[in-house]
Amino acid sequence: MTGILAIETATEACSVALFRDGHYMQRHAVAPRRHSHIVFAMLQELLPSGDLRRHGINAIAYGCGPGSFTGLRIAASAVQGLAYASGLPALAVSTLAGQAQTALRSGLVDGGATVLSVLDARIDEIYSAVYTFEEGLATLRSGPAVCAPGQLELPADCASLCAVGSGYQLLAELPPGVRTRVTTAAAQVLPEARDLIPLALAQWRRGEQQSPQQVQPVYVRNDVRWKKLAEQGKRS
Amino acid sequence: MLILGIETSCDETGLALYDTARGLLAHALFSQVDVHVEYGGVVPELASRDHVRKALPLLDEVLARAGCRGADIDGIAYTAGPGLVGALMVGATLARALAWGWGVPVLGVHHMEGHLLAPMLEDEHPEFPFVALLVSGGHTQLVRVDGIGRYRLLGESLDDAAGEAFDKTAKMLGLPYPGGPQIARLAQRGEPGRFHFPRPMVNRPGLDFSFSGLKTHALNTVEGCRGAGELSERDACDIACAFENAVVATLVVKCRRALRQEGLDTLIIAGGVSANTKLRAELQRALVKDRARVFYPAPQFCTDNGAMIAYAGAQRLLAGQADDGDSQVRPRWPMETLPPLPARAPRGRLPGDRRV
Ligand SMILES: Nc1ncnc2c1ncn2[C@@H]1O[C@H](COP(=O)(O)OP(=O)(O)OP(=O)(O)O)[C@@H](O)[C@H]1O
Ligand SMILES: [Mg+2]
Numbered sequence: 315m316t317g318i319l320a321i322e323t324a325t326e327a328c329s330v331a332l333f334r335d336g337h338y339m340q341r342h343a344v345a346p347r348r349h350s351h352i353v354f355a356m357l358q359e360l361l362p363s364g365d366l367r368r369h370g371i372n373a374i375a376y377g378c379g380p381g382s383f384t385g386l387r388i389a390a391s392a393v394q395g396l397a398y399a400s401g402l403p404a405l406a407v408s409t410l411a412g413q414a415q416t417a418l419r420s421g422l423v424d425g426g427a428t429v430l431s432v433l434d435a436r437i438d439e440i441y442s443a444v445y446t447f448e449e450g451l452a453t454l455r456s457g458p459a460v461c462a463p464g465q466l467e468l469p470a471d472c473a474s475l476c477a478v479g480s481g482y483q484l485l486a487e488l489p490p491g492v493r494t495r496v497t498t499a500a501a502q503v504l505p506e507a508r509d510l511i512p513l514a515l516a517q518w519r520r521g522e523q524q525s526p527q528q529v530q531p532v533y534v535r536n537d538v539r540w541k542k543l544a545e546q547g548k549r550s
Numbered sequence: 551m552l553i554l555g556i557e558t559s560c561d562e563t564g565l566a567l568y569d570t571a572r573g574l575l576a577h578a579l580f581s582q583v584d585v586h587v588e589y590g591g592v593v594p595e596l597a598s599r600d601h602v603r604k605a606l607p608l609l610d611e612v613l614a615r616a617g618c619r620g621a622d623i624d625g626i627a628y629t630a631g632p633g634l635v636g637a638l639m640v641g642a643t644l645a646r647a648l649a650w651g652w653g654v655p656v657l658g659v660h661h662m663e664g665h666l667l668a669p670m671l672e673d674e675h676p677e678f679p680f681v682a683l684l685v686s687g688g689h690t691q692l693v694r695v696d697g698i699g700r701y702r703l704l705g706e707s708l709d710d711a712a713g714e715a716f717d718k719t720a721k722m723l724g725l726p727y728p729g730g731p732q733i734a735r736l737a738q739r740g741e742p743g744r745f746h747f748p749r750p751m752v753n754r755p756g757l758d759f760s761f762s763g764l765k766t767h768a769l770n771t772v773e774g775c776r777g778a779g780e781l782s783e784r785d786a787c788d789i790a791c792a793f794e795n796a797v798v799a800t801l802v803v804k805c806r807r808a809l810r811q812e813g814l815d816t817l818i819i820a821g822g823v824s825a826n827t828k829l830r831a832e833l834q835r836a837l838v839k840d841r842a843r844v845f846y847p848a849p850q851f852c853t854d855n856g857a858m859i860a861y862a863g864a865q866r867l868l869a870g871q872a873d874d875g876d877s878q879v880r881p882r883w884p885m886e887t888l889p890p891l892p893a894r895a896p897r898g899r900l901p902g903d904r905r906v
Contacts, residue, residue, distance in 0.1 A: 350643050351878055357650065358875070364653035383595060384636055387602055391643035394606055399620060399651025527606045531599075538595045542588045 317370040318514055319361070319396070322507040323349045323389045324381025324409040325433065325480065330356035331508035333515075334370050340508045349388050366400040373523065375514035377505060378406040379532040380441040380458055381433055386531035394529045403523035405514040408532070409433070410443040410479075414452040415509035417478040422500040425450060430468070430477045430496065432485070435460050441534055444472060451516055460535045463487040468495065478503045551624045551868055551898075554612075554648070555860025556605065558641030559633025559661045560687070561585075561592045563604040564856030567616045567623075568864050570898035574671055576615035577857040579850075580604040587726050591717070598636035605644050612856075623652060625872075627863020630658025631880030632688070638879040646873075655872035657863050662689060662885050664858035665820040667698070668847035671861055676816050676845045681808045683801065685829075686821030686853075687713035687728070691885075692757050692808045695818075698865050699890035704808050705757025712797055713823045715761035719768045719793050723786045733790045734826055740791025745771055747796035752803045757811070759804065761797070768793050798829045802836050815842040825852040861898070869895035 317334040328349040329342035341356035361369050376393040379386045397404045410431040417423045417431075425447045433441040443457030456469045464487050468475070477485055477499040485496065517523075551571075557564035566577035582600050586592050613620060628645035631638055642658065649656035666682050669675055679696045681704070690707035710718070713730055720729020723736070747767050750760045768789060775785040805817055817837060823829065824846050833844045851857055869891050 350639055351876070353643075354646055354650065355875060363650045366651060383598070384639060387598060387636070387640055388643050390602055391605075391640050392647040394602075395644045395647025395649075396651050398606060398609070399648050527610075530602060533599075538593065 316372050316515060316518060318373055318375055318405075318511050318518075319366065319371050320375040320507040320510045320514060321353060321389045321392055322377035322409065322412060322505050322510055323353060323385040324377045324379055325385065325504050327504040327506070328352050328356070329507035330360060331506070331511060332360045333508075333511045338508050338511070340506065342506055344504065349385055353388060353392055366396060366402060371400070371402065373403050373405050373514065373518055375405040375407055375510045376529065377409040377412050377507070377510055378530070379409050380435070380460065380534035381409050383531070383533060386533065390529050390531045394526050397526040397529065404526065404529045405517050405522065406524055406529070406532070407510040407513045407517070408443065408454070408458065409505050410441065410458055411445060411452040411454065411513055412510045413479050413503055413505035414445040415513060416506050417476070417500055417503045418447060418450070418452070419509055420503065422478060422503060423476045423498070427476045428455070428472050428474065430475045432477060432479045434480045435535065438462060440466070442466060444469060444475070451512055458534050464489055466492055468492055476500070480504070551864065552618065552622050553860050553864040553867060554609075554623050554626045555856040555858070555863055556626065556628040556641045556645050557661075557664070557854055557856045557859045558601040558605070558637050559629045559631070560637060560854060561597045562854040563601050563608060564854055564859070565605070565608040565612050566856035566860040567612050567618060568857065568860035568898070570864050570868055574857055574861070575618070576612040577855060578608045578611040578615070579855055580608060583728065590721060590727050592634070594634045594636055597634060598640055601637055601640040605640065620648075621652065623654060625649075625654050625863070625867040626656045627659045627859050627867065628656070629661045629664065629859050630877065631661065631883040633661055633881060635879060635881045638881065642879050655867055657867055657872050658877050658879070659859050659863045659866070660883060660885055660888055661859075662691075663888060664862045666693065666695065666818070667862045667865070668820050668851045668858040669818045669845040671851055671857055672845070672848060674845065676818050676843070679814055680816035680818055681805070681812055681814055683805050683817065683819045683824075684821045685712045685801065685819065685823035687711060687717065689821060690759050690761070692804060693885070694812055694814075697891060697893070698862075699888045701885050701888065703886055704812070705759065705804065707759040707761060709760050709762040710765060712759070712761055712801065713821070715765050715797065716823065718765050722769055722772050723781065723789060728822075730823060730826065733794055734828065736787045736790035737794040737828070740787040740789070742791055742795060744788045745792035747792045749796055749800050749803070752800055757804055757808050759800065764793065764796055794826075794828055798826070798832050801829060802832050805833060806836055806840060809840065809842055815840075816845070817842060818845045820847055820852065822853040825849050864898050865891065865895075868898055
């Protein structure tokens with residue numbers, strides 16, 4: 315039976331989960347700015363240190379983003395190190411998909427719903443992606459994207475959507491055509507590591523493993539708003 | 551004890567393997583200069599992103615060069631500060647995760663202690679006590695060093711660091727980042743007598759520095775020469791020469807003063823600016839007269855690198871120090887607060903030591 319360790323640190327929540335012998339264990343805390351420290355404390359509570367293979371782990375899953383840049387790097391660096399030291403593969407799961415999966419498990423949306431998973435991306439923008447559930451697993455319909463809420467575009471065939479996640483506060487600014495299609499909303503959801511695991515297991519079965527070197531954040535926002543010399547208007 | 555060192559405090563990713571019985575086995579460095587050059591300085595977010603991409607390939611490289619396996623590693627040292635918080639976090643998290651997986655101790659090392667101990671990697675290395683001049687992009691400090699972790703700050707820059715002054719002046723001359731080596735290159739073709747730059751604070755007692763006035767003087771000189779047109783190649787060379795001479799002269803005066811004040815005859819210089827050949831030559835010349843000696847790191851260990859972190863960490867790990875569960879990165883971190891090593895702590899083999 316497959317054993318998975320999962321780490322999710324992309325939002326103000328930080329969680330580490332373990333799936334072994336068909337059982338889930340998880341540590342979860344909302345601890346802004348303390349992830350780098352807490353993630354190892356959580357690991358310590360779930361497993362003794364040392365070779366993860368000896369403790370029945372076959373792969374390490376991580377929330378690869380989008381989300382807080384620093385948070386994404388904490389998960390990626392931690393998984394790089396754990397996977398490298400233990401000679402294990404990694405599984406990259408979208409944080410937005412994980413969040414949709416958390417909403418499903420918590421009963422905030424039902425299995426037939428179309429989910430608009432959103433995260434606050436700061437500077438008045440949101441990260442978003444649309445999912446439906448197939449056999450209980452969040453399956454990407456569109457996105458992920460970063461944009462101002464007023465710029466959000468949805469696939470034409472999504473008649474009614476459930477919006478989940480911290481980006482929800484900004485939904486008041488959605489274009490009217492989109493806003494009227496959002497029927498229910500759950501802003502309080504935060505992605506949890508244990509909900510990465512069903513998605514990671516499906517990826518494992520499809521052979522979508524990464525080597526430790528391939529473990530990288532998916533930032534989605536790739537322009538970092540920093541002016542190049544040529545744009546700084548300086549005489550050289 | 552085989553120690554892995556990881557440096558990610560700024561814009562270089564450096565990894566190294568140091569063996570306390572055999573010395574430095576391998577080191578590898580990726581410099582992000584090409585990433586930041588278009589911006590005229592380090593962009594923190596881009597630096598952090600690059601560390602995540604480069605760290606593991608460099609780890610593969612040092613292991614291959616040293617002919618070791620990951621499982622041979624007995625401890626890990628990483629730069630915990632001072633530096634850019636996001637960049638530090640990458641190295642710290644990777645180090646802790648590797649240490650977790652291998653079940654070995656891990657220790658956060660002070661970046662400037664790394665610089666300060668870099669001369670110990672050389673065959674000809676100094677003995678404690680000595681005076682250290684740390685001159686880099688972010689620091690200009692004179693420190694009395696009585697042993698590892700036994701540091702007393704004698705003086706420091708009240709404003710810009712020497713390396714920063716080099717970088718800013720280079721920018722005024724239209725030279726790319728980082729400016730230190732560029733200024734040094736132009737200065738070689740400059741005419742020494744044409745401009746005279748002030749020697750800040752040399753006539754005042756004490757061991758502090760100030761380089762911001764020099765920068766302003768450079769700006770005024772550049773503006774004066776430029777007039778309405780472009781700065782000529784010759785003007786740029788002459789300004790670079792006058793600027794470099796002023797910085798070097800100031801550093802030399804303060805180093806001699808520090809040695810005299812402390813009654814010591816050994817000086818080490820470390821940090822990026824210690825790669826400057828004029829500084830090395832002038833210090834050598836001045837200290838011979840004082841019957842004192844000066845030591846420096848090999849040029850590749852003057853700027854940021856993993857070897858100095860592996861070395862500093864190795865000494866402390868060998869003495870039994872390690873992170874507890876609570877350790878965090880420290881973007882600001884006064885070096886004087888570091889714990890001293892016990893007087894009789896075991897010491898890793900130094901390159902010049904006779905083999906046992
Ligand atoms: N040959 C040289 N002459 C003068 N300055 C130099 C030379 N080579 C490098 N430098 C300067 O050294 C600095 C880089 O050194 P280093 O990498 O040690 O600094 P840093 O790591 O950015 O800062 P810190 O170590 O204080 O955090 C730059 O300011 C660079 O211009
Ligand atoms: Mg440095």
